[in-house]
Amino acid sequence: MDVLRTLVLADQLGGFGRAAERVGRSQSAVSQQIRKIEDQVGEPLFAKQGRGLAPTPAGEILLAYARRILDLNDEALIAVRGTAAQGQVRFGLPPDLAETWLPDVLGRFNRAHPGVRLETIVDRNRALIDRLDRGELDVALAMNQIDRADARPLAALKAIWIGPSPRRLHWDPAGGEPLPLVLTEAPCFFRQRALALLEAAGVPWRIVMTSASARGLWAAVEAGLGVTLRIPVGVPADLHVLGIEEGLPDPSGEPFVLSIHDGGRVLEPAARQLYDILAAAMTDIPGG
Secondary structure (H helix, E strand, O other): OHHHHHHHHHHHHOOHHHHHHHHOOOHHHHHHHHHHHHHHHOOOOEEEEOOEEEEOHHHHHHHHHHHHHHHHHHHHHHHHHOOOOOEEEEEEEOHHHHOOOHHHHHHHHHHHOOOEEEEEEEOOHHHHHHHHHOOOOOEEEEEOOOOOOOOEEEEEEOOEEEEOOHHHOOOOHHHOOOEEEEEEOOOOHHHHHHHHHHHHHOOOEEEEEEEOOHHHHHHHHHOOOOEEEEOOOOOOOOOEEEOHHHOOOOOOOOOEEEEEEOOOOOOOHHHHHHHHHHHHHHHHOOOO
8 A cells, every 4th residue: 555655646746756755765765666566567657757757558547546446445444443433523615625526525534434423614715714713613624824833735726717618708808808707706815816817917807797606606607607717626527727828817826725724723533534534635636
């Protein structure tokens, strides 16, 4: 399991050196582990790509199996350790993660801890942190809160423009038409970033709809009302990533950092198990 975990880390981090730092081993030891797997498989698993490494076709196949094996191994260990866990765990997260990524993670927790009652709160980042500090939540995921003492950074996520198919977006940038925007209500990190990018690029804009939920944003964008700026998590399959070819400013820049928080308190066993599951599951977040 340790070798498979190192293999997955080398892929996620783009090199053996970074993987070695994460697992607390020398780079030569990690490289030797990977070579042993390659000897067993009979194929190279990684090839140089720019300054980093990329999996070969054989590496892609093995990585897919490695992730499944590790997930099952971790779930088994958590289930055995958590058989006696009881009580309630209160967990908060932002809406971008709630609809597509969350169900699998919570299902994993519920299978491992059938005696624990899990209460999930979906809210804005600031509201989640306020609830955590008041003791109303045990664990919270939040965006851009890494200055807090209890923050454990998990993923750095790039912003993207999201819209309907270009043919359904009724916007003519060449004619000076304002870009129709679908945004969440202020205050909002994504709203601030979108407006700042457009102002800096000299792109006129108008807000055609605001929504308090990610689901409301997706419905409005799918209907062709406008575009929005979010992270690449939970985006419905029928929406599209838009870019400079559509006349939009480049959204890349400072990433949005997702972190996990415990309020600086010692967690009960069941809450600690959820904390660990969430931290591990961040490896499945796209764009991180």
